[in-house]
Amino acid sequence: MDIALSVCFRKAFASGFSMDVSWQAGSEIVVLFGPSGAGKSLTFQTIAGLVKPDEGHIQLGDRVFHDTGAGIDLPPQSREIGYLFQHHALFPHMTTRENVRYGHPQPHSSEAAIECAAMLARFHLEGLEQRRPGALSGGQRQRVALARALMRKPRVLLLDEPLSAVDLAVRRSIRSELKALQRTLGIPMVIITHDLGEALALADRLVIYDHGRVLQAGTPEAVLQNPQNDLITAWVGHTPLQGERIFSF
Amino acid sequence: MEAILTAAKLSLWVSLSATLLIALVGIVLAYFLARRNFPGKHLLDVLISIPLVLPPTVVGYTLVLLLGREGWIGAPLYRLTGWSFVFTWQGAALAAFVVALPLMVRVSRAAIEAVDQDLIHASTVLGKSEWETVLKVILPLARGGIMAGILLAFARALGEFGATLMIAGNIPGKTSTLPLSIYSAFQSGDDALAQTLAILLTIISGTVIYLAGKWSSSRWI
Numbered sequence: 001m002d003i004a005l006s007v008c009f010r011k012a013f014a015s016g017f018s019m020d021v022s023w024q025a026g027s028e029i030v031v032l033f034g035p036s037g038a039g040k041s042l043t044f045q046t047i048a049g050l051v052k053p054d055e056g057h058i059q060l061g062d063r064v065f066h067d068t069g070a071g072i073d074l075p076p077q078s079r080e081i082g083y084l085f086q087h088h089a090l091f092p093h094m095t096t097r098e099n100v101r102y103g104h105p106q107p108h109s110s111e112a113a114i115e116c117a118a119m120l121a122r123f124h125l126e127g128l129e130q131r132r133p134g135a136l137s138g139g140q141r142q143r144v145a146l147a148r149a150l151m152r153k154p155r156v157l158l159l160d161e162p163l164s165a166v167d168l169a170v171r172r173s174i175r176s177e178l179k180a181l182q183r184t185l186g187i188p189m190v191i192i193t194h195d196l197g198e199a200l201a202l203a204d205r206l207v208i209y210d211h212g213r214v215l216q217a218g219t220p221e222a223v224l225q226n227p228q229n230d231l232i233t234a235w236v237g238h239t240p241l242q243g244e245r246i247f248s249f
Numbered sequence: 250m251e252a253i254l255t256a257a258k259l260s261l262w263v264s265l266s267a268t269l270l271i272a273l274v275g276i277v278l279a280y281f282l283a284r285r286n287f288p289g290k291h292l293l294d295v296l297i298s299i300p301l302v303l304p305p306t307v308v309g310y311t312l313v314l315l316l317g318r319e320g321w322i323g324a325p326l327y328r329l330t331g332w333s334f335v336f337t338w339q340g341a342a343l344a345a346f347v348v349a350l351p352l353m354v355r356v357s358r359a360a361i362e363a364v365d366q367d368l369i370h371a372s373t374v375l376g377k378s379e380w381e382t383v384l385k386v387i388l389p390l391a392r393g394g395i396m397a398g399i400l401l402a403f404a405r406a407l408g409e410f411g412a413t414l415m416i417a418g419n420i421p422g423k424t425s426t427l428p429l430s431i432y433s434a435f436q437s438g439d440d441a442l443a444q445t446l447a448i449l450l451t452i453i454s455g456t457v458i459y460l461a462g463k464w465s466s467s468r469w470i
Contacts, residue, residue, distance in 0.1 A: 045370075048370075048374050050370050050373065050374070076370075076373045076374050077373060077374075077376045077377065077378065078376070079374075080376075081374055083370075083371070083374040085367045085370070085371060086367075087367065089365070089367040089368050089370070089371035091368060091371075091372075091385075091386060091390075092368075092390070093389045093390060102372075102375065102377075102385070103375050105376060148375070149375075152375055152376060
């Protein structure tokens with residue numbers, strides 16, 4: 001594996017929760033899997049520069065985002081990250097077109113207009129350009145959020161529970177769309193889920209989180225065949241059907 | 250009739266001047282109090298808010314101590330320019346500004362704090378500077394609360410009496426706003442004038458409060 005994304009940091013929060021995680025990934029689909037409150041979303045926020053670690057090193061390709069020792073901490077604006085928030089975080093006062101164009105570095109340029117039109121077509125959003133997010137379905141909102149994130153030409157995609165807001169029937173098609181998208185872009189795509197069926201269906205690499213720690217990381221096959229922790233054994237010993245949740249929350 | 254018009258025009262002029270200044274200063278203060286941490290933040294919050302609970306006469310007296318011809322700021326100002334806030338419409342506008350500012354700051358601060366943190370993060374991760382995020386995301390989403398705050402501040406400025414009397418006096422045609430004119434008319438036994446002015450002020454203030462309620466409940470759907 002050529003390392004494209006390297007994440008290693010420690011952080012203690014005022015609430016008493018602490019994180020100490022380390023994992024690496026290539027230009028592939030990485031799934032962060034674990035229960036709610038395990039620190040998966042906080043990992044995204046740390047990669048994006050929205051949360052500053054106490055100590056660590058975060059690197060994407062040859063760009064160091066954060067290196068506590070070297071005093072490097074790039075602002076979130078210059079990290080070139082595509083971040084899909086759990087509830088999409090679409091701007092409610094903007095139309096679909098305005099939301100997507102906002103992702104461009106110069107939203108009012110003619111280039112932004114051309115790229116926006118192409119992006120709307122790519123994500124099948126024609127006809128919805130003038131609608132505000134409140135008038136879109138969950139799946140449509142997600143496509144707008146993805147289109148907006150891609151306008152920035154990101155070098156890594158962080159998707160926080162992209163399948164939680166859509167119904168079961170749509171999930172399968174979104175899964176294959178996400179896989180196709182990753183292959184087209186050729187950049188690391190990190191996906192958060194607490195659904196093991198989804199994690200196994202999507203992951204090239206699986207990173208298992210619990211209580212702010214990484215329990216195990218590797219290909220899904222390696223994790224399933226050689227679980228290195230009793231907790232993982234308990235989880236994967238009962239590999240649920242796709243869509244079934246193994247945590248009771 | 251002329252007395253009514255003069256007082257109403259002066260009141261509107263004083264209140265609008267104060268409100269314009271409140272809108273500009275209030276948005277900046279509300280934003281910093283809502284989204285930034287800095288030394289002295291709580292002290293600043295108390296200083297802005299204290300006119301809400303102090304008798305306006307205390308606010309007026311403080312303004313005279315600060316800005317009167319013998320005041321800490323007023324004395325050097327008077328020596329340099331030969332001008333003072335005392336007994337001027339600017340003095341009345343300043344009194345209205347100090348008394349009405351906390352309403353604007355509190356209401357718009359709450360509206361800014363209510364903007365979903367994820368939306369602010371989304372804008373930041375999309376590469377937008379804090380300034381762009383404020384202009385394109387935070388202020389448009391908080392606009393209902395900000396407009397409501399401005400209207401409430403205008404209504405409070407329009408009704409200002411005590412602090413205005415202390416620093417600007419009650420000079421007909423110069424600093425005698427509607428509330429002060431009502432007091433003068435009542436004192437001189439002109440009940441008809443007092444009643445007319447009181448009804449006029451109530452109608453204007455009621456309309457402004459109604460509009461403030463409409464603005465604050467407006468949402469993006």
